[in-house]
Amino acid sequence: MRIYSAYLGFFTLLFSAGAYAQSTNPAMASTPFLPAKTATTVTLKMPAGIAGQANGIKTGNILVSVDTTIQSNPRNPLPNGKMAYLSIDMMNVTGISQLEFASGKQFAWIFDKAGKPVPPTAALLKSIRADMEKNSIDELILKIPYRLKTDKNIYTIHYRWESPDKSKNIDFLTSK
Numbered sequence: 001m002r003i004y005s006a007y008l009g010f011f012t013l014l015f016s017a018g019a020y021a022q023s024t025n026p027a028m029a030s031t032p033f034l035p036a037k038t039a040t041t042v043t044l045k046m047p048a049g050i051a052g053q054a055n056g057i058k059t060g061n062i063l064v065s066v067d068t069t070i071q072s073n074p075r076n077p078l079p080n081g082k083m084a085y086l087s088i089d090m091m092n093v094t095g096i097s098q099l100e101f102a103s104g105k106q107f108a109w110i111f112d113k114a115g116k117p118v119p120p121t122a123a124l125l126k127s128i129r130a131d132m133e134k135n136s137i138d139e140l141i142l143k144i145p146y147r148l149k150t151d152k153n154i155y156t157i158h159y160r161w162e163s164p165d166k167s168k169n170i171d172f173l174t175s176k
Contacts, residue, residue, distance in 0.1 A: 034158075034171050049174060056168035060092030066176055068149050070125070082150075083122050085143040086157050086176055093137040096168060098130040101137065104163045110146045111156040118155065120145060146176070 034051055037043075044052035050064050067087040106126075110118040122145035129139040146155050154175055162169040 034173050044170075046172075051173045052171065054168075054170045056163075057093060057095040057170055059090045059094075062091070063087075063089040064172075064174065065089075067143060070143065082148055083145045084147050084149050084151075085125070085145050086159075086174070088142040088144070088159065088172060090140045090142075091138070093140050095135070096137060096163070097135050098128050098132065098137055100163055100168075101128060101140065101161070104161050104168075107160045107162075108144050108146075109158040111158075113154050115156075118146075 034053055037053065038055065040055050041053050042055070042058060044054055044059055044062060046052040046062055047064050052062065065087045067085045070083065070085055106124060108120060108124060110120065112118050124145070125143035127139075127141040128137055130137040142159065144157055144159055146157050147153065156173070156175045159172045160169060
């Protein structure tokens with residue numbers, strides 16, 4: 001079982017344009033803010049300049065950077081290697097399984113410096129490394145395309161993942 005999960009974890013870099021969508025909720029799509037906290041909301045320990053919170057999920061170290069090294073994306077209408085991605089690398093994610101994360105919904109909202117929504121131009125990439133028999137994820141890497149490499153403007157990026165039953169979620173908000 002461990003070999004199968006390692007194999008599955010190695011090949012889970014998904015180009016999932018169908019699961020990556022802008023929200024149809026007008027309140028979320030028009031404002032770059034995290035949702036209101038509830039009694040179960042946990043504020044995630046994030047690097048400076050990044051806000052993060054979760055419900056039903058805890059994480060270890062979180063690294064956030066801009067990745068301009070990605071060279072290939074078959075669903076990207078732009079020539080290969082032209083996008084800059086916000087990279088979020090979470091270690092030791094507990095309270096969620098690999099299958100639960102894969103079956104959940106992902107949303108990303110991108111806003112320009114004037115606060116206007118910018119439609120995504122490429123698919124969100126993700127990689128999950130976990131054992132199938134555990135209810136945790138060893139490493140979760142998200143790559144959110146938000147600008148061309150040559151564009152030096154500042155954008156606000158809001159990422160949200162929610163479980164199928166909406167009892168668990170993760171939210172990140174940053175400007176890069």
